[in-house]
Amino acid sequence: MSTDAKQALQIANRRRWRRTVVRHSILIGWGLIIMFPIFWMIQTSFKDAHEWVTWPPHWVPQDPTLKNYEQIFTFDVQQSGVAREATEQPFNIWGAVADSLIICTTSALIALFMGAFLAYGISRFNVGGGKFRHSVLIIRMIPPIVIAIPLLMYYAIMVPLASETVLGFRLSLFDTQFGMSLLYITITLPFVIWMMLSFIDEVPYTLEHAARIMGAGRLYTLRRVVLPLVASGMVVTFLFVFILNWAEFLLSLTLTHPDVSTLPVLLNKFQSASEGRLYGPQAAIGTVITIPVVVLGVLIQKHLIKGFSFGTIRK
Amino acid sequence: MVEGMFILILIIPFALTIYISFLRWRANRPFEQAYLSGLRNYESVIADSGFWDSLGRTFYFAGAAVVFELIIGFFLALMVHQITRGRRFYITILLIPMMVVPVVAGYNFSMIYLDSGPLNQILAPGLNLFDINPRIRWLSNPIAAQWAIILADIWQWTSLTFLIFLSGFSALPPQLINAARVMGASRRQTFFWVELPLLKPAIVIAVVIRSMEALKMFDPVVLLTFGGPGTSTQTVAYYLWEQVWQFNKYSFGAAASIMLLIIFSVLIFFGIYLIGRQGKAIERGEA
Amino acid sequence: MAQIGLMEVVKKFGDFVAVNGVSLDVHDGEFLILVGPSGCGKTTTLNMISGLESPTSGEIIIGNRVVNDIEPGERGLGMVFQDLALFPHMTVFENIAFGLRVKKTLEPDIDRQVRAAAEAMHILPLLDKRPAQCSGGESQRVALARTIVNDPSVFLMDEPLSSLDAKLRVDMRTELKALHERLNATFVYVTHDQAEAMTMADRIVVMNGGLVEQIGGPLDIYDKPASRFVAGFFGTPTMNFLQGEIVAANGALTFQCEHIEHFLAENTPDSLAGKQVILGVRSEHVVVNSGGQQGQVKLIEPLGDVSLVFFESGGQEQLVAKVAPELRFSSGDQLTFGFQAAKCHLFDFDSGTRLN
Numbered sequence: 001m002s003t004d005a006k007q008a009l010q011i012a013n014r015r016r017w018r019r020t021v022v023r024h025s026i027l028i029g030w031g032l033i034i035m036f037p038i039f040w041m042i043q044t045s046f047k048d049a050h051e052w053v054t055w056p057p058h059w060v061p062q063d064p065t066l067k068n069y070e071q072i073f074t075f076d077v078q079q080s081g082v083a084r085e086a087t088e089q090p091f092n093i094w095g096a097v098a099d100s101l102i103i104c105t106t107s108a109l110i111a112l113f114m115g116a117f118l119a120y121g122i123s124r125f126n127v128g129g130g131k132f133r134h135s136v137l138i139i140r141m142i143p144p145i146v147i148a149i150p151l152l153m154y155y156a157i158m159v160p161l162a163s164e165t166v167l168g169f170r171l172s173l174f175d176t177q178f179g180m181s182l183l184y185i186t187i188t189l190p191f192v193i194w195m196m197l198s199f200i201d202e203v204p205y206t207l208e209h210a211a212r213i214m215g216a217g218r219l220y221t222l223r224r225v226v227l228p229l230v231a232s233g234m235v236v237t238f239l240f241v242f243i244l245n246w247a248e249f250l251l252s253l254t255l256t257h258p259d260v261s262t263l264p265v266l267l268n269k270f271q272s273a274s275e276g277r278l279y280g281p282q283a284a285i286g287t288v289i290t291i292p293v294v295v296l297g298v299l300i301q302k303h304l305i306k307g308f309s310f311g312t313i314r315k
Numbered sequence: 316m317v318e319g320m321f322i323l324i325l326i327i328p329f330a331l332t333i334y335i336s337f338l339r340w341r342a343n344r345p346f347e348q349a350y351l352s353g354l355r356n357y358e359s360v361i362a363d364s365g366f367w368d369s370l371g372r373t374f375y376f377a378g379a380a381v382v383f384e385l386i387i388g389f390f391l392a393l394m395v396h397q398i399t400r401g402r403r404f405y406i407t408i409l410l411i412p413m414m415v416v417p418v419v420a421g422y423n424f425s426m427i428y429l430d431s432g433p434l435n436q437i438l439a440p441g442l443n444l445f446d447i448n449p450r451i452r453w454l455s456n457p458i459a460a461q462w463a464i465i466l467a468d469i470w471q472w473t474s475l476t477f478l479i480f481l482s483g484f485s486a487l488p489p490q491l492i493n494a495a496r497v498m499g500a501s502r503r504q505t506f507f508w509v510e511l512p513l514l515k516p517a518i519v520i521a522v523v524i525r526s527m528e529a530l531k532m533f534d535p536v537v538l539l540t541f542g543g544p545g546t547s548t549q550t551v552a553y554y555l556w557e558q559v560w561q562f563n564k565y566s567f568g569a570a571a572s573i574m575l576l577i578i579f580s581v582l583i584f585f586g587i588y589l590i591g592r593q594g595k596a597i598e599r600g601e602a
Numbered sequence: 603m604a605q606i607g608l609m610e611v612v613k614k615f616g617d618f619v620a621v622n623g624v625s626l627d628v629h630d631g632e633f634l635i636l637v638g639p640s641g642c643g644k645t646t647t648l649n650m651i652s653g654l655e656s657p658t659s660g661e662i663i664i665g666n667r668v669v670n671d672i673e674p675g676e677r678g679l680g681m682v683f684q685d686l687a688l689f690p691h692m693t694v695f696e697n698i699a700f701g702l703r704v705k706k707t708l709e710p711d712i713d714r715q716v717r718a719a720a721e722a723m724h725i726l727p728l729l730d731k732r733p734a735q736c737s738g739g740e741s742q743r744v745a746l747a748r749t750i751v752n753d754p755s756v757f758l759m760d761e762p763l764s765s766l767d768a769k770l771r772v773d774m775r776t777e778l779k780a781l782h783e784r785l786n787a788t789f790v791y792v793t794h795d796q797a798e799a800m801t802m803a804d805r806i807v808v809m810n811g812g813l814v815e816q817i818g819g820p821l822d823i824y825d826k827p828a829s830r831f832v833a834g835f836f837g838t839p840t841m842n843f844l845q846g847e848i849v850a851a852n853g854a855l856t857f858q859c860e861h862i863e864h865f866l867a868e869n870t871p872d873s874l875a876g877k878q879v880i881l882g883v884r885s886e887h888v889v890v891n892s893g894g895q896q897g898q899v900k901l902i903e904p905l906g907d908v909s910l911v912f913f914e915s916g917g918q919e920q921l922v923a924k925v926a927p928e929l930r931f932s933s934g935d936q937l938t939f940g941f942q943a944a945k946c947h948l949f950d951f952d953s954g955t956r957l958n
Contacts, residue, residue, distance in 0.1 A: 023394045024401070030391060031408045037423035037470065038415065040433060044426060053431045141583045142576070143531040145552040149559055149572045209654050210687035214701035214752060215675030228691045247416040249534045250552070254560060264418040268537060279426060286419040297414030298407055 038290070045069070045283035052279040068284040096266040097288075103177050103262060104245035107184035112238050114185070115192025116200075116230075120222075122193070123200045124208075144187075148254040155179050155255060175256045183251060188241045195240065199233030200226070236300045243293050263289045360571045365546065369554035370578075376461065376550060377529035380468040384525060385518075387469070388476025395477075396484040406481070413474040421538025424467045428453040428539070457547035460540050464548055467535045472528070476521045483517030516593040523586040530579070551575065605630040605788050606651060606756065611660030613646050620646045622812035623660070628756075629805075633782050633789040637799040638809035639835075644792045645760055647809070651790060652681050652758050664756070675704070680749035681758040685765065686741050688733035694720075694744050695729040701752040719751035739770050746781065759791045763798065775802055796836045800824070808832050826947075830954035833882045833947055839910060841882045842921045845951065850875035857881050857946075861916025862895050867943040870958050878951035883941045885910065888923035893940015897921070899931045913937060 047061040156174035211221040249264040430452040453459045495505045533552040542549040559568035606628035613621040621643040636644040649655040653674030702712045720726045723743040763771045800820045808815045816828035827833035846859030855866045901912040911923045948957040
């Protein structure tokens, strides 16, 4: 190679190297911005009250403590060292954990099975006509506040009224795990159907035909042929819906008080406009809420990517 | 059977809401004492500046947030698409904000925006230069509070636009780009004349989906500002929540939510129309 | 005695008629091929025989009974699909054993039979592998083994070779034919490839637009196509077609079109005089350097054993002739040509049916 060509190549390489460095630094920079609030929350959760609002703020707690975690995890309210009685709420987190877990898990499971069943029908038998596939997602586009108000009326007033007249006793869906689960199932069903549809579509129907020719009944085929192939899809869908339920705030805020509280609602209880916030316990609760979900999210990440492609990936 | 469930959970409450919206009723009167009062509630909603202000504000927040999310997300996706090593790593990191519970995100930012918070600490050197007290109380200033909410939204949801754009980039057929290069197009020309048009479906989808979600903004408002200072950060969702749960104006809330539903339905159908058009264009092989 | 019978079978999907009244018999032990272009209804017909689709009207008879209402699994059939339909999450062994497991066969018997089938198809070493780990040809044989092991009396095959590359396809053709001999079973095979049909079938059923155009042995179909469609479908290169009129002159019939006038064979019926017809003649029956017509060479394709000469007569229709390789032509040459009159086919211009 001539020296001119060699020089040109060197310059080009250097330029390329510079560009790569720039790209990586931008990405790392944004990555830091991303992680910062989370990092801040985690380290706040280890701070005692006197460190919450110092100036300049401490990036790492100088007196790290587990008190916040102790506080929220204890059963006995009296034991809490940092008592801010103004909010009068129970401090411990177990109730909310239980509520959140129960509601989120059962809703996700039931929604999963109902939705998978429906999705199978849509995929193989075109239930609901051609449009049904895409229109399922429309439900999700409605702002929850619009349904929160009617639901409040419904749960707290209509149902008790109706049950009183019909059944003889006052049954309310307001502030119940059952009521919330029912609601969550309804609003996550479209997602389940949409996701399971894509998984079921990937199983060629000729497999079921082949099984049928060899004498297998519908149930046998479903169990031995279809199910193993969509099993991982079902897990992903379940996790996705679970995460959705876990993070849901508006509806649980509006429709439960004081018996049932999901974790997000609990977080909110630790503050009010007038009394200020308990940053420490909030941080602890926030950490407890967030970590499992982030971990789960990372696990199902690959499928989320596929799911959000919306057909921009052409075969 | 599923239709039955939908009806039970959603349709009946709607019918009920419509009924209530015609009532005159407040919480201190039990339900039995409410009486019909025609369109009066709707009139008061239409006349209520709070409602329209918050609606306008919601559009403003959503608009600002989405614009930034689109630009930043696009840019990030471009970067990730172009680097060769460490893609999985960056994607994992960049996707995390989406998985953070929005409530928690709201809380996080409430800490950061404290007058004694890290944001001010970082800005302090610059502010001191201009003789400004670095202990800025972000959340006490209406405009700053608004942007605080918008920033929180951007932080969390840029990941989504990033994701959509990334898959758009990955789907670009390399042959088309090679063909352009062979015909002598520069990097720039290839980008603007070939790649960008091919990304149109992704862009439309990102815009529509993100906008619809952004209009629902609620969680950060509750956690960060309580709609304050004053009413400057009340999104329409927050406003309605306040009316019904704090002030117990049930029938007002009912009427308002019906109106909101109508407004949103128009938007939703428009959005679906746009997305559907992109889908059809893809199927026809045009995009 | 026909083993499978279709009586006036019709299949509609909404308003669309996929199969429009098909009747045919499949003889015991024969290799029958349904052939036709995409969308002609051949796969739908096969699916009705298998029971995966039910006919809108008409009867499907297997053995001596009408099986319209009988489940696919109970008709005693085996089927190989175009995409092979091997269960990806099961090993080859389990794939083959599936049908036996369904019938609750005992494990030792299953083992024995699966191995026997695997050995017959030369895939014993693959038994523990997954379908994804098998090559195209191996997967084919697994699909076949899975069908054989259930000992069906009839084998249905839906374009099984279309996913293979050309060389493999030719090899598998021979294997399938050999399998047919060995098993002495009835094969009903669907394909769109006329070469496959010609090489493998005992009898061919040519379908088009939901109807049967012709049924017969390969050479019958080749030599005496019942319609213009069948004539054009079989044979490479495609048969030459000329549109023209039959004219009676001096007690003999000739075919006339713009620049060609050709005498017709003596046994051509006189009733055809004055008719608008399509004359079909295969490239191997076009004679060059003799006969009375003039033409100009456009293109030569030397294949080695023969050469294909593409030429035009009077600037109109382009014709192909198969000639001995020694005859060298170049583009632009003038040549004379004629047709072997006895090998000319006449088809009605409107309906396409055969006239002679």
